Amino acid sequence: MRLVAFLFVAGAPSLSIADDSPVAADVATGKAVYSQTCIACHGSNGKGAIPGVRDLTDADGPLAKSDEELIGSITDGFQSPGAAMAMPPKGGNPTLTADDISAVLSYLRAEFGSSRRCGKPTNACNGAGQASKC
Ligand code: HEC
Numbered sequence: 265m266r267l268v269a270f271l272f273v274a275g276a277p278s279l280s281i282a283d284d285s286p287v288a289a290d291v292a293t294g295k296a297v298y299s300q301t302c303i304a305c306h307g308s309n310g311k312g313a314i315p316g317v318r319d320l321t322d323a324d325g326p327l328a329k330s331d332e333e334l335i336g337s338i339t340d341g342f343q344s345p346g347a348a349m350a351m352p353p354k355g356g357n358p359t360l361t362a363d364d365i366s367a368v369l370s371y372l373r374a375e376f377g378s379s380r381r382c383g384k385p386t387n388a389c390n391g392a393g394q395a396s397k398c
Contacts, residue, residue: 294371316349
């Protein structure tokens with residue numbers, strides 16, 4: 265039994281390696297960034313913790329935009345016309361790097377997102393020159 269259990273455990277990671285392992289690493293980093301910097305406003309479920317914050321899980325909502333646009337919104341801040349509240353640049357955390365922002369976007373897409381993912385032709389990772397990470 266012990267041997268069978270070992271083989272199962274040892275075999276499991278190889279099943280998930282495929283071509284998306286860099287994305288998985290990004291998602292883990294992105295989750296850490298999200299829970300430190302974004303969760304206060306966006307909530308753990310992405311639906312928004314305070315009034316005025318857009319629901320990230322809405323299929324026609326913010327995550328329907330391209331990576332390039334969203335990286336711009338997260339980096340520079342964002343306010344739609346007439347919105348009650350603005351998204352602060354880098355979520356208010358100036359220490360976030362371009363890699364952190366790319367990672368948090370991967371997390372948003374994986375956790376709350378539409379089907380668009382890195383590596384798909386419809387969603388080339390053209391934001392901030394991150395193509396090599398996808
Ligand atoms: C102080 C509250 C606050 C924090 C912190 C915050 N956001 Fe936002 N975010 C907002 C609000 C408010 C909006 C909607 C602004 C609007 O529609 O005018 C928004 C919008 C967005 C959008 C949609 C942008 C678009 O182009 O439609 C994304 C993506 C996003 N936030 C990601 C993040 C990420 C990632 C972080 C953490 C790095 C973060 N936010 C931190 C308040 C916040």
